Amino acid sequence: MEINLEKAKSLPRLVREKKPLIHCITNYVTATDLANVIxxxxxxxxxxxxxxxxxxxxxxxxxxLLNIGTPKQTTLEVMTKAGMEANRLGIPVILDPVGIGSTPFRTELILEVLKKVNMTIIRGNTSEINTLYSELSKANTEKLFHLPRGVDASDEDRMTEDNISAFMEAAVLLSSITKAVVVMTGATDIIADKERIYLVKNGCQEMLGITGSGCMLDGVLAAYAAASDPIFESVTIATALYGLCGERAAIKTKECKGGTGSFHRFFMDEINLSSQFEQKGGLKIELP
Structure with a gap:
């Protein structure tokens, strides 16, 4: 499948026209930023x-949108109730398995949600996706991952040119198990289903310096998935556009000699203005 560049240009405008309502069951750390980015x-x-x-x-x-970031006593009941209702109605469901592998409680909670709810999209960093794949595929005798440090990818799971093929394999296999489109974020973002895979090379180092950049991406993916089919293509474009907004924000931050606060403000501005700037040549979407 080749990405339709005309769709890439029109999709931000389509989201604004449809103004999809995104139900977020999320964590308190990034709730405000998530609402604002949507x-x-x-x-x-x-x-x-x-x-x-x-x-x-x-x-x-x-x-x-289901984000496991700060689970509480009612999380399992709430997420399964909402997720099963979404499945019944054919509403897309996004799962962010934040910090899976950090504790047995968190891992078991995520697996229980997955037993009852069919996911449309699963978005996580390299450690989270590899951990989830390993947990769901007990046939693996050797784990491909290391336990994440908090919600960040572990140092051992940093993506490089030498190990990217293993990450692509894990993303495709996880999609085969869950039937979801898998978005693995890292130095290169991997978007995969059981038949297709794309690499997105947009983004910048500054995005790692703000809390919740992954959670915010969840919100953008949700809006784009709700606005246009096919979801695989919409999610790929949304991931690249999100990274491009980061790149443009980083340029503006350097121009004003700003820091993290300035980048955060410029980043939100770029997402807000994404339907107005020319994207052709800016989206770095590649076949592996």
Whole structure:
């Protein structure tokens, strides 16, 4: 499959026209930034996680986003209720398995959610995707991953030219098991399903310096997946565009001799203005 560059140019505008409602069951660390980035790219966020109302809120939404970042006693009940309702209605569901492998509790929680809810998209860093694949594929005798440090990829799981093929294999195999589009973020982002794979080489080092850049990407993916089919293509374009916004924000930050705060502001501005700037040649989407 070749990426349709005309669709890449029109998709940000389409998201704004459709203004999809994204139901986020997410973590308290990045909730504000997640809501703001969904608004910035043209979507509409709603964040409801009480067991008594999650099914009703999901029925109103165009996409459901499940982020395991800060689990609590009701997380399993809430996510399975909302996820099963989304599955029943054919609403896309995104899972971010934040920090899987850090503790047995967190790992078991994520696996329990996956037993009951069919995911449309799974987005995680290299450690999270490799850990999830290994947990779901007990046939593996040798684990391909190292336990993540908090929510970051472990040093051993940093993506390089030498090990990228192993990461691509894990992404494809995880997609084969879950039937979801897998988005693995790292030095190079990998978007895969069981038949296709693309590499996205947009992004910048400054994106690692702000808390929640991965959670914010979840929100952009949700808005784009809700606005346009096929989802694989929309997610690939959204991932590249997100990284391009980071690159443009980094340039502006250097021009004003700013730091992390300036980058965060410019980054949100670029996402908000993404339907207006010319993308041709800026999106770095490649076949492996």
């Amino acid at each position: 608004l910035a790219c043209g979507g509409s966020p709603i964040m409801a996680d009480h067991p008594a109302e999650v099914k009703e809120m999901t029925r109103l939404s165009d996409c459901l």
